[in-house]
Amino acid sequence: MKGKLQMVTAGSIKTHIETSMSCELVHVEGDDGYHFSAIIVSPEFRGKNMVQQHQLVYRALGDRMKQEIHALSMKTMTPEQWAESNNQN
Numbered sequence: 707m708k709g710k711l712q713m714v715t716a717g718s719i720k721t722h723i724e725t726s727m728s729c730e731l732v733h734v735e736g737d738d739g740y741h742f743s744a745i746i747v748s749p750e751f752r753g754k755n756m757v758q759q760h761q762l763v764y765r766a767l768g769d770r771m772k773q774e775i776h777a778l779s780m781k782t783m784t785p786e787q788w789a790e791s792n793n794q795n
Contacts, residue, residue, distance in 0.1 A: 726766035
């Protein structure tokens with residue numbers, strides 16, 4: 707169909723975040739094209755609270771967050787937090 711928006715995929719969100727931010731890990735899930743969940747590990751999150759971390763991701767996604775992605779739940783961590791959470795398992 708002409709003019710139809712391309713459906714957003716978890717892979718396209720992952721790629722967009724990885725190319726816009728310095729990340730050690732980006733894992734995105736969601737298969738309905740509208741609702742997604744992500745785990746993002748980035749050194750850019752150091753010294754920032756959760757709201758500031760999420761704002762960095764929203765900025766990285768830009769207009770996609772306003773126009774194409776209906777909902778994105780995020781778990782954001784620094785590399786140190788990620789390592790610590792994996793050592794507890």
